[in-house]
Amino acid sequence: MTEQEQALKVLRDQIDSIDQQIHRLLNERAKCAQQVAEVKQKYQGEQDAVFYRPEREAQVLRRVMERNEGPLPDKEVARLFREIMSVCLALEKPMRVAFLGPEGTFTQQAALKHFGHSADSAPMNTLDQVFREVEAGAAHYGVVPIENSTEGMATHTLDLFKRFNLRICGELELPIHHHLLVKDSAEPVIKRIYAHQESFAQCRSWLEAHYPDVEHCFVNSNGEGAKRASEDPQSAAIAGEMAVELYQLDVLERNIEDQPDNSTRFLILSNQEVGPSGDDKTSILMCARDKPGALYSLLEPFHRHGISLTRIETRPAGQGGWSYMFYIDFEGHADEPAVQKVLEELESSSVELKLLGSYPKAVL
Template identity: 45%
Template sequence: MIPMPSDPLQGLRQAIDRVDDELLSLLNRRAALAAEVGHLKTAAGPEALFHAPKREREVLARLEAENGGPFPAPAVRTIFQEIMSACLSLEKPLRVAFLGPEGTFTHLAARHQFGGSSQSLPQGTIQAVFQAVERARAEYGVVPVENATEGAVDSTLDAFLDSPLRICAEILLPVDQALLLRPELDLGAVRRVYSHPQALGQCRRWLEAHLPQADRIEAPSTSEAARLAREDAEGAAVASELAAELFGLKVAETRIQDLAANATRFLVLGPKAAEPTGRDRTTLLAMAQDGPGALLHLLEPLARRGLNLSRIQSRPTRRKLWEYAFFLDIEGHAADAPMAEALAELKGACASMKVLGSYPRAGEM
């Protein structure tokens, strides 16, 4: 037995160092096993599934259940997601397209879902994210679909009208907006505030109360807003604290959004459907037949089977004047018997219908 030093604090630090060494050794053992898995998958051919979300869910659920503390339970998922992301990169780098540039909330959502070792592919538009996955330049895509304050992201809904992609997961990310300034700038000297229209809308009341003298200028993204603020001697940006780090700005104020519990829902796009988990959501794209009670006929098969409709949104199809498509979020998986029966009935009640995906509800991928 190794004798403890006379200084108790020093002894504890040395014990922590020994545990860290053991952790590092175990991580490298896990990485070596993951590399072997990668070799087997490569030998199986190009159709082998390198990323297995179901397997990841099972591993995370088991580890969370077995954690007896005092290590904090939420940190178990975060740390092991990063470990699995790093090990997967040894098998095959996972390419994830997202609405960029880096530093946006969509970038944060992608990192939250796939870990920091995934290969980030920032795209300039939501349509470009769809195209990157459709053309196999990325295995997955991440796009925003709705915000608690500002509502639906129409560009995402419109992109689904002609896309073959499926929704394979959703991410619910708390969105804390910050006011970013150049280090030498004071709040009273700000004459322009840059941000994405959604972010400006989320902070409307705060900006009116604290920066009434400043013009609001729309930018393609919150990250681009931070870049513009860095170049403007009298400019500020509404963006994430990560954007402040990336662009060398100071965080003048935090949590300036009007709704304290502000959050944005993101969708994960992929070429394949997700397997049932028992806690799923299904998104449909439906075009109701023209005539009285069309929407009622669309909803009746769901209500009759006790299926919970959590969201409905309409968008013009842009193919025919006054023709609308309905996006419906329903709790349950398309493979569940009540849902399967409802979908079969809905096909007869709709001019057209497409299941965009059945996927784990937020936090369950």
């Protein structure tokens, strides 16, 4: 053995020993997860037992990042632990998560980021189906986009919150990088481009500069667009990295989004209420009549009770005597006294108030 080989052998032996310890501890953690499931089923009942607790997961991930000493970055360590929790949760009860399909969409990528790869992700044809699947109990959770940093709020999602009685139990933010994908990059002849209308909007300037005369074909999702491009050699699709391998496409151009820091915020839908995690947000829908000072009367209680708003969006209510619908995100949990006072005041002064949920702020 050379001196280098001897030094490497010592380090590799150490790695093997550490791997054995990690493996043993992982199995010990998995056994604890199984025991947690048994306790929940015993005291909550097999049908009513709640296995996924968003507030508990957020607390665990925050502690992981707080105690991390490197050299691994905080968020990378947290992602490793999320996958560990995903595997252990699957031992307790496999989670079925609905998302806007087909496979290869950014919404699926968001679902995997939030729940880990051990969750059973189920593609739906429309956002309406995602809401229906969760409300009916056919899926435990749903993942839907709510706003993009370039194009603003996903208004269709807001409208669906009016129609369905679901709770928001989590959120996450996903960096969005759009690629121009083709079946064969050797000699591409592009006569049409498939994408969701939001993706066209987020890549508007780039497309005008490079493909000003090519037909834009709107589809329900970028996954569907990628699938069509894989079957049409004279077309291209705008989609993310997941679609490249899934539909065996070539990347003609990378990162064609107009804003390099483009990102989308997603919400997690469920039928369950979420307890306080220590760092939470609350979302509400309010309908109010069109009268002088209407907006001020809605916002004033937040100022008086020292609660910070993180988002407010106005939409036409579109029914009865209601004139406007307000979607509001703010800091705090509905169980906190200050938040309870604000909600009581708003409920007494509005046509209708709908609490969409309190949930942990995004950790990753």
